[in-house]
Amino acid sequence: MFKYVIKRLLLMVMVFFIIVSMCFILIKLLPNKPAEQFGKDKELIEMRREALGYNKPLLEQYAIFVSRTLIGGNWGISEGKYLGRDVWSVFIEKMPATVVVNLYTMIFAVPLGLLLGIYAALKKNKWQDHLISTGVMVFVSVPSYVYAFLVQYFLCFKLKWFAPLMKEGTDFFSWNMFTTMVPAILSLGFGTIAGLARYTRAELTEVLTSDYLLLARTKGLSRAQTTVRHALRNSMVPIFPMILGEFIGIISGSMIIEQIFSIPGVGRLYIESITSATPDYNMFMLLSAFYTLIGLVSGIIVDLSYSFIDPRIRMGSKK
Amino acid sequence: MSEQRFPVIPPEKFRFVGTEGRLHDKKLETKPIGYFRDAVSRVVRNKSSVGAAIIIIVLVLYAIIVPMVCQNNYTLALTDTNYLNYTKLPPRISWLSWAGVDGTESKTVNSADYYRYRAMGVETGRDPVVDVYKAAYEDKNAASATTLYYDIRLDDYYALGMLEKTLTFDQYEAIQKWQDETGIQLIYPAADPKALTAYKGDADQRANIWYAVDSKGVAQLDENGNYQPIYLKGAADDYHSIRIEGDDGSYSYARVSGTSAAKSYTVRLSKYNYFIYCYGFEPSFAFGTNDKGQDILTRLAAGARFSFILAICVSAVNLVLGTIYGSIEGYYGGRVDLVMERISDILSGIPFTVVTVLFQLHLSKQVGVVGSLLFAFVLTGWIGMAHSVRMQFYRFKGQEYVLAARTLGAGDKRIMFKHIFPNSLGTLITGCVLVIPGVIFSESSLTYLGIVNLESSTMTSVGTMLANGKPYLRDYPFIILFPSLFISLLEVSFNLFGNGLRDAFNPSLRGVE
Numbered sequence: 001m002f003k004y005v006i007k008r009l010l011l012m013v014m015v016f017f018i019i020v021s022m023c024f025i026l027i028k029l030l031p032n033k034p035a036e037q038f039g040k041d042k043e044l045i046e047m048r049r050e051a052l053g054y055n056k057p058l059l060e061q062y063a064i065f066v067s068r069t070l071i072g073g074n075w076g077i078s079e080g081k082y083l084g085r086d087v088w089s090v091f092i093e094k095m096p097a098t099v100v101v102n103l104y105t106m107i108f109a110v111p112l113g114l115l116l117g118i119y120a121a122l123k124k125n126k127w128q129d130h131l132i133s134t135g136v137m138v139f140v141s142v143p144s145y146v147y148a149f150l151v152q153y154f155l156c157f158k159l160k161w162f163a164p165l166m167k168e169g170t171d172f173f174s175w176n177m178f179t180t181m182v183p184a185i186l187s188l189g190f191g192t193i194a195g196l197a198r199y200t201r202a203e204l205t206e207v208l209t210s211d212y213l214l215l216a217r218t219k220g221l222s223r224a225q226t227t228v229r230h231a232l233r234n235s236m237v238p239i240f241p242m243i244l245g246e247f248i249g250i251i252s253g254s255m256i257i258e259q260i261f262s263i264p265g266v267g268r269l270y271i272e273s274i275t276s277a278t279p280d281y282n283m284f285m286l287l288s289a290f291y292t293l294i295g296l297v298s299g300i301i302v303d304l305s306y307s308f309i310d311p312r313i314r315m316g317s318k319k
Numbered sequence: 320m321s322e323q324r325f326p327v328i329p330p331e332k333f334r335f336v337g338t339e340g341r342l343h344d345k346k347l348e349t350k351p352i353g354y355f356r357d358a359v360s361r362v363v364r365n366k367s368s369v370g371a372a373i374i375i376i377v378l379v380l381y382a383i384i385v386p387m388v389c390q391n392n393y394t395l396a397l398t399d400t401n402y403l404n405y406t407k408l409p410p411r412i413s414w415l416s417w418a419g420v421d422g423t424e425s426k427t428v429n430s431a432d433y434y435r436y437r438a439m440g441v442e443t444g445r446d447p448v449v450d451v452y453k454a455a456y457e458d459k460n461a462a463s464a465t466t467l468y469y470d471i472r473l474d475d476y477y478a479l480g481m482l483e484k485t486l487t488f489d490q491y492e493a494i495q496k497w498q499d500e501t502g503i504q505l506i507y508p509a510a511d512p513k514a515l516t517a518y519k520g521d522a523d524q525r526a527n528i529w530y531a532v533d534s535k536g537v538a539q540l541d542e543n544g545n546y547q548p549i550y551l552k553g554a555a556d557d558y559h560s561i562r563i564e565g566d567d568g569s570y571s572y573a574r575v576s577g578t579s580a581a582k583s584y585t586v587r588l589s590k591y592n593y594f595i596y597c598y599g600f601e602p603s604f605a606f607g608t609n610d611k612g613q614d615i616l617t618r619l620a621a622g623a624r625f626s627f628i629l630a631i632c633v634s635a636v637n638l639v640l641g642t643i644y645g646s647i648e649g650y651y652g653g654r655v656d657l658v659m660e661r662i663s664d665i666l667s668g669i670p671f672t673v674v675t676v677l678f679q680l681h682l683s684k685q686v687g688v689v690g691s692l693l694f695a696f697v698l699t700g701w702i703g704m705a706h707s708v709r710m711q712f713y714r715f716k717g718q719e720y721v722l723a724a725r726t727l728g729a730g731d732k733r734i735m736f737k738h739i740f741p742n743s744l745g746t747l748i749t750g751c752v753l754v755i756p757g758v759i760f761s762e763s764s765l766t767y768l769g770i771v772n773l774e775s776s777t778m779t780s781v782g783t784m785l786a787n788g789k790p791y792l793r794d795y796p797f798i799i800l801f802p803s804l805f806i807s808l809l810e811v812s813f814n815l816f817g818n819g820l821r822d823a824f825n826p827s828l829r830g831v832e
Contacts, residue, residue: 015668022669026677141810143760145767145785146803149792157793164793255672256764260789274676275769284676291670 005304012296017070020289024065027281028058069285080280081272087283091269091290095251098258098265100172102250105185109192110243116193117200122227124205132197139194148187148260156183165262184261188254192246199242203235237310241302248298252291266290358745361823368819371812378809382627385620405590407795408475410607422476422603423449430455430467431520431536435527438538438546439480442507442529442563443589447478476602479590481507483526488557491573491584495560497596504561505592508570509585514549526587556584606801609784610791615801622779623805629689630758633696634751640697641704642747646735648705649712656709663702674698675765692771696758704750711743745824752820756813763806781806 049055053064068074075087082090120132156164167180207213208231216226255267262268266287273283352360362368411422428436433448440446452470486494494505510529517534518525524536530546531539541547551571558572573584594602606615648659675695682691715721716739724738759781765771766782773780774787781802788798 011664015665018665019669023673023677026681030680137815138811141756141814142807143763143810145764146807149785149789149799149803153792153796255768259768270672271768271770274680279680288670288673291673292668295670296668 001307008300008303012300016289016292016296019292020070020285021062021066023285023288024062025058027285028054028061030281075286076282078280078283080276080278080283082280082283087280087286090283091266091286094264094266094269096170096172097166097263098267099251101166101181101184101263101265102188102254104178104181105188105192106247106250108185109189110196110246112189113193113196114200114239116197118204118232120197120201121204121208124208129201133201136194136198136201139190140198144187144191144254145256145260147190148183148257151183151187152260155186166264168264181263184257184263187260188257196239196243200235200239203238204231207231207235237306240309241305244305245298245302248294248301252294354745358820358823362819365819365822367815368823371815371819374808374812375816378623378805378812379627382620382623385617386624389614389617389620405479405594405602405608406610406612407791407798408479408602408604408608409795410605410797411476411603412605413603421474423472423474425452425470426473427468427470428473430469431532433469433471434530434532434538434546435480435524435536436471436473436478438530439477439527441546443477443504443591445474445477445591447474447476447480448472449474476591479602480527481587482590482593483522483585484588485583485585486573488582488584491557491586494588494596495558498560502561503592503595504563505588505596506558506560506572507587507589508550508563508566508572509556509574509587511549511551512574529587607795607797609798610787610795615784615798618779618784619781619801619805622781622784622802623809625689625773625778625780626759626762627755629693629696629762630755632693633700633758634754636693636697637701637704637754638747638751640701641750642708642740644701645705645708645743646712646740649709650716650731650735650739652713652716663705666699667702669699671695671699671761672765672770675770679771688771688773692762692765696761700754700758704747707746707750708740708743711746712739715739715742749817749821749824752813753817756810756817759806759809759813 053061056064069076073088078085078087078090116132116136120129120136123129152164155161162182163180164183165180166184167177169177171177208227213226213230216230217223221229252266255271257263258265258267259271269283270287270291273280273287409422409424410420412420415421436447440448448471450472452472454469455467456469457465458468497503498505508529514531515525515528518528518532518536519534520528520536528536529548529550531549533539538546548565550566551574552569554571554575556571556573556575562568562570573586575582575584577583591602604614604616606619609615609618644659644663648656675692678691678695678698679688682694686694712735721734721738724734729738762771762780763782763785766773766780767786768782769786772783774783784802785799788795788802791798
C-alpha cells in the first residue's frame, strides 16, 4: 500500500512537471505582447524584452523557470490587469471567494443529493422514484449556466429576493455577503444535487437487491435496520470518494458561474488573464499549473480513499 | 503412403464428407437474434430513448433546414445599417398569438412616450398601445415627481414607428411607384422643423413627432383631445403618391436639400412598412431579434449547425484515434501498453481549458479558430475511447476463439480488427453518442466565456448568443431564452438517448427487462 502511494505520487509529480514544461515552452513561443504594451518605441520594447528575460536562449529561460518558479515558488509579476503585482499574492487574494461559494454549495447540495438518492432507491419503481429520476435526468443534463440565467431572472429580477451580482468586499462570512451569494450557490447546487442523487440511487438499488440483504432480513432485522446498517454503509463505498473529489474540485470552481454572478474568484482571474488585449502570461502559467495540480491530486485522493473506506479493496495489488 | 506437402492445397484434393447420410435435426424456423438486432429492438422498446431520438432529429432538421431556407434575407444582413433599428423585438408568431407569442410586452412609460405611441396609431392606423392597465399616475419613487406614468401593453412591432432617412431622387421615385402599386403608404409627411426647435428628443424619437409638443415631448392637445399636426406645408418635394387622411394637398412629404442636379430627400418612413418594402412580407420574428437586430431563429440555427458539425467531427476523429490507439495498447500489452498508457496519462492530466487556450493562441492564425478548437477537442477526447477499447482487448485476447483464429494462421491485424474489435462496438457507439452533448456543452461554455470567438455575420455559436444576450436578461429575456432552451433540450435528449443505447448494448441486461 505504502509503496503504491509513493509510486502514484512520483508519477503525479512527473506528469505535472511535463505538463507545466510544455505550457512554458508553448507560452514562450508566442509573440511577446506584454513587452509592447507601453507603446511602439523600439528601444523601450527591447529593454522590456531584456528585463523579462526574452532575449536569452529558450533552454536557459527554461532552466531559470525551473529553478526560480518550480523550485523557488516565485511565479513572477503580473503584466496584465494587476500590473506590477506579484501574481501569487493576487491569486491568494482571489482564492477565498471561490472557495467560500463552493463550500456553501457543497454544504447544502451534498446532504440533499444523498437524501433524494436514498429516497428514490427505497421507493424504487414507484411514482416518487419516477419523479425524482426524471428530475435528476433533466437537472444533470441542463448546463449550469442555464440555471444561472433562470435564477438570476426569476429570483433576482422578477421577485427581487437577491442581488443579481455578488457584493464586493472580503467579509465572506457576513449575512449580507451570504445573501448575495445565494443565486450562485443555487445555480451551482442543482447539478451537484442531481448528479449525487443519481449515483446514490444506482448504487443503493444495486445493494438493496443483493443476497446478503436477504440474509439480513431472514435473520430477523427489520427493513430499516438492514437499510441503515448494511445497505447504506456498503453503497457509500463508491459514493464517498465521489463526494471527496467534488470537495477538492471546489477550489477550482466554475468559471462560467463566476462570470455570470461576477464573483471575484480564481475562474474570473483565469478568464481575464487570457481574454484581455495584453495576455497576462505569468498569471496564465500559475493558474494552468494550479488547475493541472488540482485535477491530478483529486484523481489520486479519490483512488486512495477507496481502500481507506473499504478494507477489501487493495489499490495496486497484483490480484 | 508418403506425406506430401503443398504450399497451397489444390482444390481437387478436397472431398465432401457425409453427403450421403441424412441429417435428422430440424431446420431453424426463426431467424437468430444477434447482438445488434437485440440492441436495436431494445432501444426501440425504450420509450424515453425513442422520444429523445425524435427530439434530436427535430433539432438536427431545424439546424439543417432553417439556414438553407432563410439564407441571404434580413436575418444575416448586419452590414446594412437600415435594419439595425429592428432590435430586441419580442417573438411574434401569428398563429400562436393566443398563447402570448404576439410581440407585445407590458411596460411602464412616461407621458411623452405614451403620447408618442398613441400618435403612431393616429397617423398610421396601427396603434402600438394594445391595452392600458393604469393610466396617468404619479410615481413617488421616480426621479421626477411631476411626470405622469402609464402601465401599458405595447406592441413592439407597431411601436417601431418612423425612420428618418435621406434618399436620392431615384430611391424616392421607386418608393412612390411601389406605394402606387401596393397601396401601402411608406412615406409620411415631414414635420415642420421650426415647430420642434424647443423639443430636446434624440433623432429616433424626433422622427416620430408630427404633432405640437412641449420641450419634454408631451403632446399639446387641442380642446377636443386631438393631436395638433405640425406638418411642413407648401414646399416643393416632387411627391405624387398616396397622401394621408386630412391632407388637402399642401403637405410636404420630404425636406429637400442639395442642388437641382443632386437633390436629396429627407423623408419619414414607416419602419413597419419599410420592412414590407424591402422583403415583401410583414415583420414577424418567431424567436424575436437580438440586440443587433438579427433574427434569433436563423442565428440559432446557424449556431446549432456549427455545433452539430463540430461535435460529429470530434466524435468521428475520437472514434478512429481511440480505436487504433486502444487496440494497439490492448493487443500488444506489456511494455508497449505501459509506455502508451503513460502518454495518455500525461495528456489526460492537462486541463481542457488550458489546452484550448494554448491552441487558440498558437494555431488560430494558421488553421483558423474552428480548426484549433477541433484540435483541442481531439487532443484529449480520444482517451476515453482508447481506454474502453483497451479493456475489451484485455478481456477477449486470451479467449479460445482468438487462439483458434491464430492457429488457423490469422495475422495480428486480422485478429485485432476482425475477431476482437467487434466486441467493443457497443461501447464505442454509446461513447460516440455521449461525446456529442459533451462537445456541444464545452463549446458553448468556451464561446460564452470568450476564450473562443466564433462570431461573424454569417456564423455564430450558441455560447456567443448567450453571452451577447446576457446584458439584456432583465428586460429582454427572450434573447437568451431560445438559445438556452435549445441547448437544454439538446443535452437532455442526447443524454437520454445515450443512456438508452448504453443499456441496450449492455450484455448483462439482455433479456432482463
